Amino acid sequence: MxxxxxxxxxxxxxxxxxxxxxxxxxxxxxxxxxxxxxxxxxxxxxxxxxxxxxxxxxxxxxxxxxxxxxxxxxxxxxxxxxxxHARLARERAEVLRAQRALEGVRAEEEGRDDDFMTITQLAEALGVRSSTLRFWEEEGLVLPERVTTLRARRYGPAAIGAARVVVALRAGGYGIPAVREVMGSLDGLDGVEDARRILRGRLERLAARSVALLxxxxxxxxxxxxxxxxxxxxx
CATH class of the missing domain: 1.10.1660.10 (Multidrug-efflux Transporter Regulator; Chain: A; Domain 2)
Structure with missing residues (x-):
């Protein structure tokens, strides 16, 4: 030829x-x-x-x-x-996990109570280091409240829910800029729907990659x- x-x-x-x-x-x-x-x-x-x-x-x-x-x-x-194939399946599973976490945030917002967690408690609950939570704070991803007298961090229901989403997104391979985009959308009037749209787009791209491989x-x-x-x- x-x-x-x-x-x-x-x-x-x-x-x-x-x-x-x-x-x-x-x-x-x-x-x-x-x-x-x-x-x-x-x-x-x-x-x-x-x-x-x-x-x-x-x-x-x-x-x-x-x-x-x-x-x-x-x-x-x-x-x-x-x-x-397995790599694409893992990425898809993590995006689905992020979607579930996002829905959990909405449910927690609707049934919010007055429970708070310290940085150590939240880090243990999420399976991350306290330094990771501080880094996310510096990046504007998870913002705790502070006890004025002791300057100690405390996290309310909204911050706890946001931290769960960040954990899911990071585990799903999202870089900090992409996570910031999702978390920033949560603050808008259509925040949860915007975040859903971002995650749906990721799933669509993964589907296209899988079809190309097939x-x-x-x-x-x-x-x-x-x-x-x-x-x-x-x-």
Whole structure:
């Protein structure tokens, strides 16, 4: 196959095919005596697999995975792909956990009482360090009340609920700026709904990544089979 043929079949441009070959995404093409590249169906499968992997885990990780799949055993290759699926499942579970925590905040606001917790008590309840709560305070994520005479922190129901959301979001892989966006939305008139929207968007993006990985499945299998001489593999 010519470069233009591979580009047409894979959906990439001619220059992108050359660039991805240079980056090691696909095996080096055979060079004819006249210097022209000669590709096979394996290169098409590798490029299509890369597209799906890049959408699922990012281009850098996709390049690493493809290189690994071309040299790993069948067991190792299957394990590497399974780990990507498992990673997406873990991220999805954590976002769902954040959603549940958000609903818990709303329920606590509706049934709020006068209970307060010290920083030590809250840290123990959340399974984090007191220094973590202080850091979140500095970042404006969880704001305690203070006992004026002792300057000791105390957390009311609203702060406790907010801290639970922060724990869930951080466990779900959200960076501080993203957490700040969610927590900031809680202060608005439609705060809870805004936060729900942010989390729904994250779930939609995760779904798109999972679908991209599923679409890449056939091409990934072809790459793994071809590099091991499996009968029926593309040549």
């Amino acid at each position: 010519r470069t233009v043929d591979v580009a047409r079949e894979s959906g990439y441009s001619v220059q992108q095919v050359r660039d991805l070959e240079r980056l090691g995404v696909i095996p080096p093409a055979v060079r004819a005596d006249n210097g022209y590249r000669s590709y096979t169906l394996l290169h098409v499968h590798a490029l299509r697999a890369y597209r799906g992997l890049a959408a699922a885990v990012g281009p850098v990780e996709a390049r690493r995975l493809l290189a690994e799949l071309r040299t790993a055993t069948i067991t190792e290759a299957a394990s590497a792909v399974d780990e990507v 679409r890449a499945g056939t091409d990934l299998s072809a790459v793994v089979d071809a590099t091991r001489g499996t009968p029926g593999s593309p040549e």
